Amino acid sequence: xxxxxxxxxxxxxxxxxxxxxxxxxxxxxxxxxxxxxxxxxxxxxxxxxxxxxxxxxxxxxxxxxxxxxxxxxxxxxxxxxxxxxxxxxxxxxxxxxxxxxxxxxxxxxxxxxxxxxxxxxxxxxxxxxxxxxxxxxxxxxxxxxxxxxxxxxxxxxxxxxxxxxxxxxxxxxxxxxxxxxxxxxxxxxxxxxxxxxxxxxxxxxxxxxxxxxxx
Ligand code: ADP
Ligand code: AMP
Numbered sequence: 076x077x078x079x080x081x082x083x084x085x086x087x088x089x090x091x092x093x094x095x096x097x098x099x100x101x102x103x104x105x106x107x108x109x110x111x112x113x114x115x116x117x118x119x120x121x122x123x124x125x126x127x128x129x130x131x132x133x134x135x136x137x138x139x140x141x142x143x144x145x146x147x148x149x150x151x152x153x154x155x156x157x158x159x160x161x162x163x164x165x166x167x168x169x170x171x172x173x174x175x176x177x178x179x180x181x182x183x184x185x186x187x188x189x190x191x192x193x194x195x196x197x198x199x200x201x202x203x204x205x206x207x208x209x210x211x212x213x214x215x216x217x218x219x220x221x222x223x224x225x226x227x228x229x230x231x232x233x234x235x236x237x238x239x240x241x242x243x244x245x246x247x248x249x250x251x252x253x254x255x256x257x258x259x260x261x262x263x264x265x266x267x268x269x270x271x272x273x274x275x276x277x278x279x280x281x282x283x284x285x286x287x288x289x290x
Contacts, residue, residue, distance in 0.1 A: 076101070076155040076288065077180050079162070081259065082188030083251040084244060085198035086273045087280055090211050091188070092159045094281050099288070101155035104146050106139045106163075108209075111236075113142075128238055131246030133163055133254060140170040147178055156180070163255045168262075185262040186284055188273035192248065199239050206232035217277060 078101075080088040092103040110128060113121035120142070124134045143161055150156070162168040175182060201214035207230030212219060220226050225233075238247070262268045271283045 076184075077158070077175060077182050078155070078184040078186060078288070079158040079182065079262075080186050080188065081255070082190060082273060083192065083195060083255075084247045085195040085202070086188035086190045087198075087277065088159045088188060090217070090277060091280060091284055092157045093209075093211060095157055095284070095288075098285075099155065101157050102146075102150050103157050103159055104143060104161065105159040106134075106142055106161040107159075109142045109146065110134060110139070129243070131238055131243035131250065133250055136164055136166040136170065139163075140167055140174065143171070144174050147174065147180075152178070162258060163250075165254075165258050165261070168258045182262075182267065184287055185259075185268045186287060187259065187268060187270045188280070189270050190273040194274065195248065196241055196244050199244050200241060202239055203233045203235045205230045206234045 080092060082088055089103075089105060089107075092105065095101050096103050110121070110124045114125045114128070115121070120138055124138065127134050139161055143158070147156065158171070162171050171182075198213065198216070201216070202211065203214070204211050205225040205228060207225060208228040210225055210227040211217070212233070224231055259268060269287045271280055271287070273280060275283070
């Protein structure tokens with residue numbers, strides 16, 4: 076199964092993707108994670124992307140689509156893919172069609188996480204992840220069960236993203252509205268879009284997504 080999780084920054088895409096990975100053995104393909112890894116490693120892609128990401132603007136379509144193709148080639152043909160943060164433009168949506176077709180994959184669901192924009196700044200500025208395993212948390216909405224210790228791997232180091240500040244969030248939201256939200260009709264025409272209330276509790280959102288995957 077191949078699915079897209081669509082929604083503005085902070086909608087809960089990464090949180091839900093991590094749960095689907097654990098529960099269904101699917102693979103999360105987050106272009107944001109791939110780009111952050113490239114920045115950290117200092118690769119040519121990372122050097123090109125760093126400043127763009129710090130501003131909250133979009134990295135070029137060619138770069139992210141190439142990353143997605145490489146990741147798909149590195150995983151088993153039978154492993155399901157969860158696209159998280161990709162596609163973000165009409166050109167990326169078109170590339171994804173070609174990338175999937177070339178690999179004999181079919182897009183089954185586009186799940187839109189519907190959220191109240193006013194909630195997003197709080198979600199994003201409170202977000203942190205385990206430095207060891209990458210599990211996501213929130214200062215208020217999803218704290219580790221034991222303070223300072225990761226539920227998943229027991230790690231005690233956590234990190235915050237440099238672009239998770241209010242000013243950059245505003246730019247990221249504007250980019251979403253201008254370039255990403257307009258791609259929804261492409262998938263609506265195909266009858267594969269489902270909407271989920273992303274303002275519900277994290278567990279309830281997961282349950283709603285699982286119902287869609289079973290349908
Ligand atoms: P995205 O990947 O869409 O940018 P995340 O999954 O990283 O968003 O979620 C952003 C922050 O909001 C995280 O800190 C996460 O713990 C928290 N969060 C995710 N889903 C919910 C929810 N349904 N209710 C409250 N907080 C949430
Ligand atoms: P994310 O982790 O999805 O919030 O993405 C963080 C940043 O990486 C974005 O603000 C963009 O600068 C860049 N990025 C991630 N995915 C894409 C994409 N599909 N297209 C363009 N830029 C992206």
